[in-house]
Amino acid sequence: MTIKTMGRRHFLQYLAAFTGTTVLGPAYAHHTDTHFEDDSPHHIVYQLNRADPVYISHILFSAGEMLRKYGDDVEIVIAVFAEGIHLLGKHPLRPIPPELRQKASSLAAYGIAFHACNNTMKSLHWTKKDMVDYARIVPIGVDDIMLLQEKGFSYISW
DSSP states (O other): OOHHHHHHHHHHHHHHHHHSOOSSTTOOOOOOTTSOSSOOSEEEEEEEOOOOHHHHHHHHHHHHHHHHHHGGGEEEEEEEOGGGGGGTBSSOSSOOOHHHHHHHHHHHHTTOEEEEEHHHHHHTTOOGGGBOTTEEEESOHHHHHHHHHHTTOEEEOO
């Protein structure tokens, strides 16, 4: 059974039952591949552009808190570029603690979208195969943020 066939709610129940742990409880972010097939009442995009573990931790924590508060009623995107791209690399050149990589993966499983800047990837000579499976590659990270803001996303930068 795949996530698509069982739906996110059932997937979360399945995950909780078989792993015994849930990071975020029953909430999940409302996210679609095109951003706007459905609309949710709240939209937020976080900028993540540094490889500093404390900085990354704050952003992931905040995104998780927004997800806990709003659940199905929020669409959350974390726009990752510059040195932050190492969070989404399978073999990052900058050290990213495993617990942060796991937290990002868990948030993605709950529907938070991670957008990876292709310009940054090109500068590192990375391709899609160098990225974690849940990374959605966008042509230009800053352009992605601008387009999301034009669609009503609130922009958060640390």
